[in-house]
Amino acid sequence: SNRLFGGFRKTSEKLTENLTAVVGTAKLDDATLDDVEDALILSDLGPSAAARIRAKLAEQRFGLEITPQELKEAVAEEIASILRPVAKPLEITAFPRPQVILVIGVNGSGKTTTIAKMAHLFREDDYSVMLAAGDTFRAAAIGQLATWAERIDVPLVRGAEGGDPASIVFDAVRAATDQGIDALVVDTAGRLQNKRELMDELAKIRRVLGRINPEAPHDVVLVLDATNGQNALAQIDVFKEVAGVTGLVMTKLDGTARGGVLVAAAEQYGLPIHAIGVGEKIDDLRPFDPELVARVIA
Numbered sequence: 001s002n003r004l005f006g007g008f009r010k011t012s013e014k015l016t017e018n019l020t021a022v023v024g025t026a027k028l029d030d031a032t033l034d035d036v037e038d039a040l041i042l043s044d045l046g047p048s049a050a051a052r053i054r055a056k057l058a059e060q061r062f063g064l065e066i067t068p069q070e071l072k073e074a075v076a077e078e079i080a081s082i083l084r085p086v087a088k089p090l091e092i093t094a095f096p097r098p099q100v101i102l103v104i105g106v107n108g109s110g111k112t113t114t115i116a117k118m119a120h121l122f123r124e125d126d127y128s129v130m131l132a133a134g135d136t137f138r139a140a141a142i143g144q145l146a147t148w149a150e151r152i153d154v155p156l157v158r159g160a161e162g163g164d165p166a167s168i169v170f171d172a173v174r175a176a177t178d179q180g181i182d183a184l185v186v187d188t189a190g191r192l193q194n195k196r197e198l199m200d201e202l203a204k205i206r207r208v209l210g211r212i213n214p215e216a217p218h219d220v221v222l223v224l225d226a227t228n229g230q231n232a233l234a235q236i237d238v239f240k241e242v243a244g245v246t247g248l249v250m251t252k253l254d255g256t257a258r259g260g261v262l263v264a265a266a267e268q269y270g271l272p273i274h275a276i277g278v279g280e281k282i283d284d285l286r287p288f289d290p291e292l293v294a295r296v297i298a
Ligand code: GDP
Pocket: 105, 106, 107, 108, 109, 110, 111, 112, 113, 114, 144, 190, 251, 252, 253, 254, 255, 276, 277, 278, 279, 280, 284
């Protein structure tokens, strides 16, 4: 949890700074509540979560004196109550196997790295894993996934650059089924410049999967880069539309002061949050612990 703490350090510093700027020891009146709400918005929690936290504070403590420490604790408790309902680890439950996990997100969000980290976590839980290189648009993406696969010793199904992602996914499901693999994690293209193409490509992958197993894909995990702040939220809208999204992973929570966007995403979309990325190394994907994250952010 020290590493996690480190992961949110800048977000926490910023929110603390914004909150302590608000109150010395003050009566919680409308002006102070306005300032608290502004501080939360400045910390990327978004207008909706900020209004909710403000309302809760007003309900519990309006007119009472509050110290900066008490304010922090009250905000942390409200953040936890927003995060609790969405904290949901990605569990391997599919029967028959494999569980097919489609991973989507814009290029640069940390998708490939997250896939390797997920595979590593599954393996630590004694599940067998296979990867599929469905982002055939970028040769670099295939190469990067291959490097990770080799490093963590997980089989990879790949095709040529420019190949048909749906046919690679088809081959991968067949291989995973034959080999009794528990989890098949599929990388996909992430160019948003051409929404129509992306939509068609993901739809085709889903169609092929659905023919093999009507339950597949079992999960469609959207990877979001926290450093994008509120733009990460706009990506949820787009990907919900083009692909359907069953859950989120947010990356790069280390080194950014914009980690509050995690709270905004939880409040505005209510999608399960499976895990968070707090670094570039293989073990830098953490299960999403709402209590810990709330206490670390605020
Ligand atoms: P993709 O284009 O979406 O597949 O993104 P990559 O997996 O290639 O990641 C892009 C960059 O972000 C790489 O340099 C990764 O090492 C880095 N990255 C991914 N996740 C994290 C994270 O949680 N924290 C940090 N600091 N860097 C990350």
